[in-house]
Amino acid sequence: MWRSLRPLGRSAASGGYRRYAWTDADADCRLWFRMQAEARRLDVETDRNGNQWAWLGDPTAGDAVVTGSHLDSVPDGGAFDGPLGVVSSFAALDELRARGVSFKRPLAIVNFGDEEGARFGLACVGSRLTAGRLTKEQAHELRDGDGISLPQAMEAAGYDPDAIGPDPERLARVGAFVELHVEQGRALDLSGDPIGIASSIWPHGRWRYDFAGEANHAGTTRLVDRRDPMLTYAETVLAARREAELAGAVATFGKIAVEPNGVNAIPSLVRGWLDARAADQGALDAVVAGVETAARDYADRHGIDLTVVRESFTPVVDFSHALRDELSRILGDAAATTGTSGPSGKVPVLGTGAGHDAGILSESIPTAMLFVRNPTGVSHSPAEFAAEDDCLAGVRALADALEELACR
Numbered sequence: 001m002w003r004s005l006r007p008l009g010r011s012a013a014s015g016g017y018r019r020y021a022w023t024d025a026d027a028d029c030r031l032w033f034r035m036q037a038e039a040r041r042l043d044v045e046t047d048r049n050g051n052q053w054a055w056l057g058d059p060t061a062g063d064a065v066v067t068g069s070h071l072d073s074v075p076d077g078g079a080f081d082g083p084l085g086v087v088s089s090f091a092a093l094d095e096l097r098a099r100g101v102s103f104k105r106p107l108a109i110v111n112f113g114d115e116e117g118a119r120f121g122l123a124c125v126g127s128r129l130t131a132g133r134l135t136k137e138q139a140h141e142l143r144d145g146d147g148i149s150l151p152q153a154m155e156a157a158g159y160d161p162d163a164i165g166p167d168p169e170r171l172a173r174v175g176a177f178v179e180l181h182v183e184q185g186r187a188l189d190l191s192g193d194p195i196g197i198a199s200s201i202w203p204h205g206r207w208r209y210d211f212a213g214e215a216n217h218a219g220t221t222r223l224v225d226r227r228d229p230m231l232t233y234a235e236t237v238l239a240a241r242r243e244a245e246l247a248g249a250v251a252t253f254g255k256i257a258v259e260p261n262g263v264n265a266i267p268s269l270v271r272g273w274l275d276a277r278a279a280d281q282g283a284l285d286a287v288v289a290g291v292e293t294a295a296r297d298y299a300d301r302h303g304i305d306l307t308v309v310r311e312s313f314t315p316v317v318d319f320s321h322a323l324r325d326e327l328s329r330i331l332g333d334a335a336a337t338t339g340t341s342g343p344s345g346k347v348p349v350l351g352t353g354a355g356h357d358a359g360i361l362s363e364s365i366p367t368a369m370l371f372v373r374n375p376t377g378v379s380h381s382p383a384e385f386a387a388e389d390d391c392l393a394g395v396r397a398l399a400d401a402l403e404e405l406a407c408r
């Protein structure tokens with residue numbers, strides 16, 4: 001599966017992936033998913049929001065066990081974020097069939113669309129629409145960097161943008177969703193454990209900062225006469241780092257747009273996007289407020305007009321305690337039986353600052369997550385990595401969980 005998936009949407013220049021929603025690369029990944037499902041005699045359907053479901057058993061029977069993740073990527077992203085969960089889901093089904101188990105509940109493998117938000121700036125669009133966390137009207141307002149709207153992109157890819165919206169009937173059929181994901185940090189590497197279980201997702205959001213100044217000639221305008229928004233933006237980036245350190249949080253300006261974007265021109269506008277995340281809501285509020293206060297102070301000093309817009313926000317997600325405890329028991333028993341437990345003798349439970357479809361769905365259905373060790377801690381980069389032995393341990397862990405949930 002890795003060999004067949006690896007070249008899809010990969011940039012020859014960076015070695016990373018550019019699998020953006022409703023593009024040719026996205027279509028190639030969707031075809032790959034369908035082929036993997038059909039090769040396993042699964043029934044494939046695409047829901048009204050563009051999410052793909054591969055079913056074993058009757059989709060309408062209810063109380064289904066669902067696993068999977070996503071196949072899209074951030075700009076020049078790594079091979080594992082998202083695809084590891086999808087590949088592992090198919091491999092776990094293969095493992096269960098090799099064990100000769102009988103399924104007592106329907107099983108589905110899902111590929112959620114536009115999880116990363118790389119094209120339209122909002123993460124988890126497919127799952128947000130399905131769960132009613134994003135309205136049809138809001139989705140229709142989304143545009144990419146070229147001004148193409150989400151409806152236009154969907155239509156060009158052969159999908160009906162007027163059909164999108166909440167899908168409570170589908171979610172009512174799901175009894176549990178378990179998402180496997182490569183860890184986006186080094187907690188498991190530091191503890192020496194190949195597999196972990198998610199406890200919660202930190203609250204997080206994205207804020208757009210528009211710094212408006214005055215365009216002018218870079219070579220003839222005196223420093224004292226300039227209204228340069230780049231200076232205010234740069235000072236705000238440093239303020240974000242200071243505020244994050246004070247709160248024990250993380251804050252990042254990772255995307256920027258400049259107008260007129262000329263080497264010899266003082267910018268008229270600098271637009272930067274702040275990504276902020278913290279272990280609790282109070283810490284996140286302190287970071288966001290601190291960054292904006294500092295930015296407005298700098299803007300006032302330099303004669304810059306500042307507009308701040310919150311583009312997205314996700315509150316803290318506590319995964320289903322009952323399902324999380326059940327996974328801990330299942331994986332703990334399996335590790336004790338096979339002698340594969342980590343140094344602590346237990347499967348570690350850890351929080352994460354990264355958002356996921358499982359987090360979006362947690363308000364609607366019981367959800368849980370498994371993490372596979374990432375020895376470098378690097379994610380959203382071509383350097384993202386998980387060793388084959390750890391990936392196989394993830395497949396076995398997911399298979400153990402699915403066997404208990406769907407076959408007993």
